[in-house]
Amino acid sequence: MADPTGAPGGRRRPTELTVSDHVDGVIAGDRTILAQTITLIESRRLDHLATARQVLTALMGHTGKSQRVGITGVPGVGKSTLIEQFGSNLTAAGHRLAVLTVDPSSQRTGGAILGDKTRMERLSADPNAFIRPSPAGNALGGVGRVTRETILLCEAAGFDVVVVETVGVGQSETLVADMVDCFVVLMLPGAGDELQGIKKGVLELADVVAVNKADGDNIARANVAATDYRHALHLVVPGSSNWTVPVLTCSGLLNDGLDELWAQVISHRDRMGASGERMARRADQQVRWMWSMIDERLRDRLRADVGAAATIAALEIQVRDGSLAATLAVDRVFDAL
Numbered sequence: 001m002a003d004p005t006g007a008p009g010g011r012r013r014p015t016e017l018t019v020s021d022h023v024d025g026v027i028a029g030d031r032t033i034l035a036q037t038i039t040l041i042e043s044r045r046l047d048h049l050a051t052a053r054q055v056l057t058a059l060m061g062h063t064g065k066s067q068r069v070g071i072t073g074v075p076g077v078g079k080s081t082l083i084e085q086f087g088s089n090l091t092a093a094g095h096r097l098a099v100l101t102v103d104p105s106s107q108r109t110g111g112a113i114l115g116d117k118t119r120m121e122r123l124s125a126d127p128n129a130f131i132r133p134s135p136a137g138n139a140l141g142g143v144g145r146v147t148r149e150t151i152l153l154c155e156a157a158g159f160d161v162v163v164v165e166t167v168g169v170g171q172s173e174t175l176v177a178d179m180v181d182c183f184v185v186l187m188l189p190g191a192g193d194e195l196q197g198i199k200k201g202v203l204e205l206a207d208v209v210a211v212n213k214a215d216g217d218n219i220a221r222a223n224v225a226a227t228d229y230r231h232a233l234h235l236v237v238p239g240s241s242n243w244t245v246p247v248l249t250c251s252g253l254l255n256d257g258l259d260e261l262w263a264q265v266i267s268h269r270d271r272m273g274a275s276g277e278r279m280a281r282r283a284d285q286q287v288r289w290m291w292s293m294i295d296e297r298l299r300d301r302l303r304a305d306v307g308a309a310a311t312i313a314a315l316e317i318q319v320r321d322g323s324l325a326a327t328l329a330v331d332r333v334f335d336a337l
Contacts, residue, residue: 038132070184147164173185209229
């Protein structure tokens, strides 16, 4: 006799959550449902995408109340160690913290490697913290496609601080800076010239600069580096006339300077809030997010259109062998639509 659910072997499929289940569970702070809802919005299945949009729409009135902090730094700067201690300090002070780490995707499975969660074992066990690694997939710069939506879900679940950690390479810094209130850039003491190219670009995005690993024999080098960065910031056009980017030294390993780091994040929040720039920044981010989703939706529609997909495949061959200019190929795609 056939299984009424249509599952093979007579096994019943687990009941999927309804929109109301997702919404009510997230608002109640149910961590299991929050995780399931994040998985829902990460899915590329059309039915899941439709459900995710309904869930997000229903939750919008419960979002926007957190302090959103981006943290970046080159590999080896000690992001995970610092975030774990920084987060533990916040939860000890009564905050509820969500940490979203954009994890490099496994080339074999496409899933997140989960390295950051493994490195933050103590914070993972904290009942007032929620850590979610997401696979970077094919997203530009390694930033997860749904990081913005995940921020909203965590806010709706009652987390009042949301930290987004970047992989620290490529365009991820620019994208994360465009979805947070305060962007913290971690620097190494005494780093060599090979990192200067990354530093110069990312300094323009920074709201706070912190030289990490200022401990032991590194203290003197960290102080010199901090002075150098303060001088360098004089050559960078400030993002706001109401805020001077501070340069701190800290040690995530020794929990030194992290209270000052949080104090600067709060000072930035208060200063930008008083001037109206904080809300203006979020409003601009929302508009850019809208256009980003329009771009993504158009690409998805092109891929889903059988006729367009065949045309694009043929054009790709011509562009690859040099018989057709890329600009003309784009014109033909839109002509075909």
